[in-house]
Amino acid sequence: MENQDRAMRYARQIARMIQVDTVRRPGADKENFDRLHAVMAELFPCVFEGCRRWEFESSLLFCWPGKTRRALVLMSHQDVVEASGAWKYPPFSGTIAEGKLWGRGALDVKGNLHDIFQAVEELMEAGYTPEWDVYIAASHEEETGGNTLIVDFLREQGIVPEMLVDEGSSIQPCPVPGFDGHAAMVSVAEKGYIDVKCVARGPGGHASIPGKGTPLPRLGAFMCEVENTDLFPVRLSSASAEMYRRMAALSADEGERAYLTAIAEERPGWQESLGERQKEMLGTTIAFTMAGGSQAANVIPQEAYVICNIRVAPGETVAGAVAALQAVADRHQVELEVLRSNEPSPVTDPRGEAFVRVERAIQAAWPGTEVLPFLLSGGTDTKHFVSLCPNCLRFTAYRISADQQVRCHAIDENIDLDTIPNGVDFFKNLIQGL
Ligand SMILES: [Zn+2]
Incomplete structure (x- = not known):
């Protein structure tokens, strides 16, 4: 029951973020991103008031100071792709129905954007102090190639994150004959x-x-x-x-x-x-x-x-x-x-410390889940960070079906409600495991 309550509460919060149309329209979208920031400031008061915060155009960077200067970057973009076509539920309605949350950005990637902030919000509320500095980076133009505003700033400040986790592949039906289950695909490189x-x-x-x-x-x-x-x-x-x-x-x-x-x-x-x-x-x-x-x-x-x-x-x-x-x-x-x-990204070692941290956080959030290193064919904002951060991993922290996977960038994008609390737990586990 507790999980269902959390799922519904989180889904309503993500729905509010979906309801702000953040399709990138250069020169004409600042107001939309400002509206999204206002919604997020309301949803995550501890993060917005308690962290150091920078804005670069509409891209956001937060720092939650830890006990040491080792640094983790959690990343999710705010923009979404356009949403034409005949949708079952209007794409910017954030409808909750059939045990799912529907709308543009549910999977790519306002869900995870929410989950990162929610995880930090809950830990801050509980008085937790992380071992490392935790940065949250949320760009506003990933879908149109991204920008280097945040990475340039970090470099200027001499901040070298030890580890970065961005969107990527998910927990999805495993492509192995003779194994009837899901596996978490954690991308260690992108093309x-x-x-x-x-x-x-x-x-x-x-x-x-x-x-x-x-x-x-x-x-x-x-x-x-x-x-x-x-x-x-x-x-x-x-x-x-x-x-x-x-x-x-x-x-x-x-x-x-x-x-x-x-x-x-x-x-x-x-x-x-x-x-x-x-x-x-x-x-x-x-x-x-x-x-x-x-x-x-x-x-x-x-x-x-x-x-x-x-x-x-x-x-x-x-x-x-x-x-x-x-x-x-x-x-x-x-x-x-x-x-x-x-250029293609360097490859993060799937037996290295960063991968193991992500693997543990996944297995604590979704017990019994197998974790596989994976190569991402598409590009993410991480491509701008690989020259700064030696351990970049790409993982969208949801369990999805094959059908949900193909609805990313297509009509009827949706996620299951019951996977959302695990997404929040994944980010909490990751931070608490530092
Ligand atoms: Zn994305």
């Missing part, structure tokens, strides 16, 4: 990101006298070659090896155990044994996403382009990925222009 414009040029001309090798067919041949070549061989990082080792230990199926162990130990043929989805998770991926040619159906373009998006696996580099693409591009007289890039 790098590159947008590349690939341009083919030619003399152009009238479509009635085309000749051969005009820009668009060359781009087509280039894309086919990229698609049909293993441009980016899959390598196993120490963290991925640890993930496969732990997955093997979970499976009750002997064949599956042998298969996963062979991957973990990189036995001959392990790369060929990977399914497409596994290759995508472990390795560098490339997807062609945009294209342009001439402005008229009867005109051969002098210049045509395609744009591709590359996600660079940890352990690889932006320069290495671009060089591999360049080698194919050269064969088709295609020029490359990097539009935007960031």
Whole structure:
């Protein structure tokens, strides 16, 4: 009963945060973030009055001083993605129904934003003093690439956090055949990101006298070659090896155990044994996403382009990925222009102290839950902190279903009410375990 009461109370609080539309609209959204801050100041008076607080545009930073100057950063962004489409309940209503809390940001990531503040609020109320300084960092533009306002400030102040926990994957159905349960996926790294414009040029001309090798067919041949070549061989990082080792230990199926162990130990043929989805998770991926040619159906373009998006696996580099693409591009007289890039993050040791702290906090909040190190394909605000903080982990502290997972950034985003108190407990455990 107590858990149900807590779940309902927390859900109502998160609903109030969901009701403030914080879709990022540069130049026109400051008022919305101010409204969210006002709601949060009302919900978390101890944090807002008792912690040191800084504002950078609409990004927030709090410091709850501990007994030592070792520092933990807890991070969750305030902004959400747009919410078009036909929702079952209006996306900014924060409706509580069917045992769930519905709305944009429930899972990504106002729920965890609330839970971090609520955990600190409850501990402050109880008179607790943490061993370490606890920072809460809440940016307002994660969904549009993030900013470096908070990390620049920390660096200026000479503050080097020892550990950071940001949003990431969750406790979700475990992808291991022969194991029928959920596992907490704690991301120890995130992939790098590159947008590349690939341009083919030619003399152009009238479509009635085309000749051969005009820009668009060359781009087509280039894309086919990229698609049909293993441009980016899959390598196993120490963290991925640890993930496969732990997955093997979970499976009750002997064949599956042998298969996963062979991957973990990189036995001959392990790369060929990977399914497409596994290759995508472990390795560098490339997807062609945009294209342009001439402005008229009867005109051969002098210049045509395609744009591709590359996600660079940890352990690889932006320069290495671009060089591999360049080698194919050269064969088709295609020029490359990097539009935007960031390197993959370093990998946090899944057997290191920071990971173990998170693992313990999860297992105390959700007893019996298996914890797996994981690689995040998408980017988070953490990418701005990896050069400052040596141990970055990404975990959204909720237990979710496969259906709830795909509703993130889609319609009908929701979380179960009964997982919310565990989310708050996770952050309390983490702080109390310092
Ligand atoms: Zn997010």
